[in-house]
Amino acid sequence: MTTFLLRRLALVLPTLFFVSVLVFGLQQLLPGDAALALAGEERDPAVITFLRQKYHLDQPLPVRYVLWVEGVLKGDLGESIRIKRPVRDLVLEKLPVTAELAALAIVIALSIGLPMGILAAVKNDTAVDYAATMTALWGRSIPNFWLGILLIMLFSVQLGLLPASGFVSPAESLSRNLATLIMPAFVLGNAIAAVMMRHTRSAMLEVLSADYVRTARAKGLSERQVVLRHALRNALLPVITLGALEFGELLSGAVLTEQVFTIPGFGKLIVDAVFNRDYAVVQGVVLCTALAFILLNLFADVAYALVNPRLRG
Amino acid sequence: MTKWRTLIAASLFGSTLIGGPAATHTLRIGLAEDPNVLDPTLSRTFVSGVVRTALCDKLFDIGLELEIVPQLATKWEWTDDKKGLVISLRPGVKFHDGKPFDAAAVKYSIERHMTMPGSTRKSDISAISGVEIIDDHTAKLVLSAPFAPLLAQLTGPAGTIISPKAAQAAGENFGSHPVCAGPFKFVERIAQDRIVVERCADYWDKDKIKLDRIVYLPIPDSTVRLANLQSGGLDLTQIAATDIDTVRNDPHLRLAAVNGIGYSGITMNVANGERSKSPLGRDARVRQALELSIDREALNQVVFNGENQPGNQWVSPGNPYYIKERPIPARDLAKAKALLAAASVPNPVMTMTATNNPVVIQTAQVIQAMAKESGFDIRIQATEFASALQLAARGDFEAFLLGWTGRIDPDGNIYNLVTCNSPFNDGHYCSTEVDRELNAARAVDARTERLAHYRIVAQHILQDLPIIYLYHQKWLYAFSARLSGFAPYPDGLIRPQRLGLD
Secondary structure, three states: HHHHHHHHHHHHHHHHHHHHHHHHHHHHHHOOHHHHHOOOOOOOOOOOHHHHOOOOOOOHHHHHHHHHHHHHHHOOOEEEEOOOOOOHHHHHHHHHHHHHHHHHHHHHHHHHHHHHHHHHHOOOOOHHHHHHHHHHHHHHHHOOOOOOOOOHHHHHHHHOOOOOOOOOOOOOOOOHHHHHHHHHHHHHHHHHHHHHHHHHHHHEEEEEEEEHHHHHHHHOOHHHHHHHHHHHHHHHHHHHHHHHHHHHHHHHHHHHHHHHOOOOOOOOOOHHHHOOOOHHHHHOOOOHHHHHHHHHHHHHHHHHHOOOOOHHH | HHHHHHHHHHHHHHHHHHHHHOOOEEEEEEEEOOOOOOOOOOOOOOHHHHHHHOOOOOOEEEOOOOEEEEEEEEEEEOOOOOOEEEEEEOOOOOOOOOOOOOOOHHHHHHEEEEEEEEOOOOOOOOOOEEEEEEEEEEEEEEEEOOOOOHHHHHHOOHHOOOHHHHHHHHHHHHHHHOOOOEEEEEEEOOOOOEEEEEEEEOOHHHHOOOOOOOEEEEEOOHHHHHHHHHHHOOOOOEEOEEEHHHHHOOOOOEEEEEEEEEEEEEEEEEOOOOHHHHHHOOOOOHHHHHHHHHHHHHHHHHOOOOOOEEEEOOOOOOOOOOOOOOOOOOOOOOHHHHHHHOOOOOOEEEEEEEOOOOHHHHHHHHHHHHHHHOEEEEEEEEOOOHHHHHHHOOOOEEEEEEEOOOOOHHHHHHHHHHHHOOOOOOOOOOOHHHHHHHHHHHHHHHHHHHHHHHHHHHHHHHHHHOOEEEEEOOEEEEEEOOEOOOOOOOOOOOOOOOOOOO
8 A cells, every 4th residue: 555655646746747837838828928918008118128027027938937946846836926925825815715615515516416316326217317317417517607697696686695706714704604605616516416416326326236235135124224335335436536536626716606706716816817917826826726636636546445455556 | 484484584694694794884895806916106907096095195186077186285386497396295194004194205105106116107207307305294396397297197196105114114015005194094905805994093084984994895797796786795886888777777776977088999000010011001091981980879879878978089078178170070981982992992801809808899890890881891809808918019900999098187098109109009100290299288288278289189190090089988886875975086986085884
């Protein structure tokens, strides 16, 4: 197991390096000029020259990359050219927001997707199965921003039950924190629930036809015990992997959902940064989310290997 | 019965969730974007000006009719040669850090605007060569040449006076905690989430301040902003023209509108690189034909529900500097076709760059359809804003549908946009007569004299058409019926004085 872990960990650094080079290179392909974008309407040439020098925009790409890596190794992710704040602070400020939203979304996805998947498998080829599949299809097909606006119209404008947008930190008020996050978390969770339901259903169907399940039934166990104790445990494996991957994806920022609900997380941060050519912010956020994604993948691999010794190699 | 009880409990819970600490005297203002840095010397966006209006008083301000009124100044006087402006300063004013506002602070702030690396104020006050302290409450701005727009410039960020002590201590980071002498002081900023300011007890004009706090919330999506207003999450926000009916039909909301000071127009590439070498760039008759193809009133009705003000000059028809002898030309397809025939291009093909905002694209499409009737074949190139700016600066465009946010003085809407070699003159239009007259208009103070020069400028500009001016945008605000004392200003900034919540 230690060798397995070490081997996986050894891959983290090269992957991060590759991601950083890719992000750095791809950003330069974006048309537009950070200094011009920042100067906006008032394009004083002296200001533009100053900004280019200050943020090394006048240097060749490899030099800028090296300067950036040097900073990163010292824990300095650079400074936002637009609001003049250290990227590290911005990342630390947004990460808990996005992580909380992602965690809530996964909880919602699990609490809808798992029971529906189990039910659909147990009641295979019945009206219940079809209904669950239809609901899953709906959840996956409905665009997030549209569902978001509908929810705002219903729960905020019509019923006046929830705030239409914004974010309140849990330290300030937990109830208001949950009130601001429940709609965006539902929008995100709803889409993931659909995938979870499909995966749970197919995994359960496979397991339910296995020999040991027949044995369990032959032993006279109740159907409830057979499904929840014996079948579900094994069927959960692919769902755990899926959950980890989806969580990783959510950490990289739910761009549209955060935009609609004005949640100040990674998604909003990165969108604003791209539009304003705030390169340091884009690089910093991508690096952190890549790291989170890699670690979550690692976690899924380890979890898998723990359950299935054949994978440890 | 239980069901009803649950419902009532749920709604009570819900209302506490929405209500929370946003108490009676906290005003929540929705912004269309997250402001950039709040430092008046470095700031570049309109929305940062909205927030700064609550934090920082300026030497001068504008009134509802664009008249210049003293704010931190009490009176002013030009020297005889018009190369010096002596300003008497308001006594008894304190900055938020308790330090006194005096002539030294004026000198420090103006010199910071003039010399700080990266200052975007330099071009606003380039006429100032130095600041002299006459006594504690009198400062003199010394000019290298007479400059009529100076007072107007001092109503903007260039006239903002900051606490020298706080600015020296914070250096470049002053914008993350600005300390000025405005009615509200800075409390906190969470990027992309909110900016909070609270009432300053020592404000010199505190009788006009009824609010305890203001929270600025950047919400980019206009539908979501309106939903927040309807559900009580916001008290005041700017809205899109398409939302006017919703606001009018909601008994809990009020609407306010005012003509803005900016314009929208089509900037022509007449001499900037290869792409200027088209019939449109080379021959003014083709540009005149394009102008005559456009029905500005119809454009306003179709795209803006008739809410904006059609225009053909750099200032709107109601402005005292509008040249009345040159009104908006009526659409005239026959004349447009004749001009194209005379230019030997009956069917000019042109590309119009437009930023990829739905309203801008719709405007471009209406122009495209109108111009088609006189023979133009317009291709619309929708481009994201930052890329469009680069294309414009490089001269990689033929025609560019672009707006200008506007300045108080007419000079700010024309000088840097059409004079030879000016950095904002993307189309590289250059006319010695126009430059001469615009410079002359800067050097005289009386309106009639300035108008005489602008009249000659208009003769050239409206003939050469380096920019086809289309309309002047209105500022539209929707606000809660609980809000009292709100008056919209032509510069679009929200002044917190007199605002109250019932």
